[in-house]
Amino acid sequence: MQKTWSAGPGRLTVREGDITRLDVDAIVNAANSRLAGGGGVDGAIHRAAGIDKLQAACREIIREIGSLPPGETVLTPGFNLPASHVIHTVGPIWHGGKDNEPALLSNAYMNSLRLAQQHDIRTVAFPAISCGVYGYPVEDAARIALSTLKKGLESGLVSEAVMVLHGETAFNTWSRIAEDIL
Template structure:
């Protein structure tokens, strides 16, 4: 684990399993229907308890229709160690010409805002949009780390964790952190 300090707040970059994080909240890289799926989304649904989480997600979707890209909503964490799940929709990478960088920044910013609204002090993030949505990990890392650093400086949360699967992903994010945060 590597960490950076911003005033009284800390950003950690760790290699591990997001569903095992003992933070106040974990962030789910969700789809716009909050329907569960593969990757991080599927893992969170399985670990939280698929039926209870799906029921909570369906209630939200019945009210709002769908969750727009870059926005965020909160559900209980159910069977996760985390008390809450912040669901956000990252952009699908289409070459960068369809506002994808700003939408990714919005996903991190709005997740941090939801954390603040719910009194969440510690939150763990996945690499939003870097899986099947195809966002280039090195570009995503620069955007995400810059947004998390700003949120920590503003005191939106006390600790943010970037939780990455695999050595290659971990190294990509560490390299980006050294470039972006130093």
């Protein structure tokens, strides 16, 4: 399942599938602040990239910066992934919207696009950042994510952004919201 919309000079695709199998320039990892791997999409990306290689690259970054704050991004090679690069970003943990969560979530998407542009990355696939164990309400997260991606595409930061969702329910929700925004 897949749907695509134009956004400025670029395009936005919403699809159901496995982000680790996409042939794009970069995939975004919904990481934790220590870049330590974990469950969900983070664990799947580490396994597909090669746990030892990706964790070594992440540990080197953490040695330099200490931790990655919500909304910020770093880049590693993709190692065994079809994607050449992994953009790691930390989404906010949902606390009812009282802790600047919408701005932090928007920053996670926009800063991923900006980092991609800095490294001449043209196609980027995103998971639904913060929608798993971080508890962000899916419809709110979708509106923020898709609006932010639309702005980035209209600005020419990348040529294609792909939202990769797990399951038909998530695909249908994000597609419906994309229809409203795009």
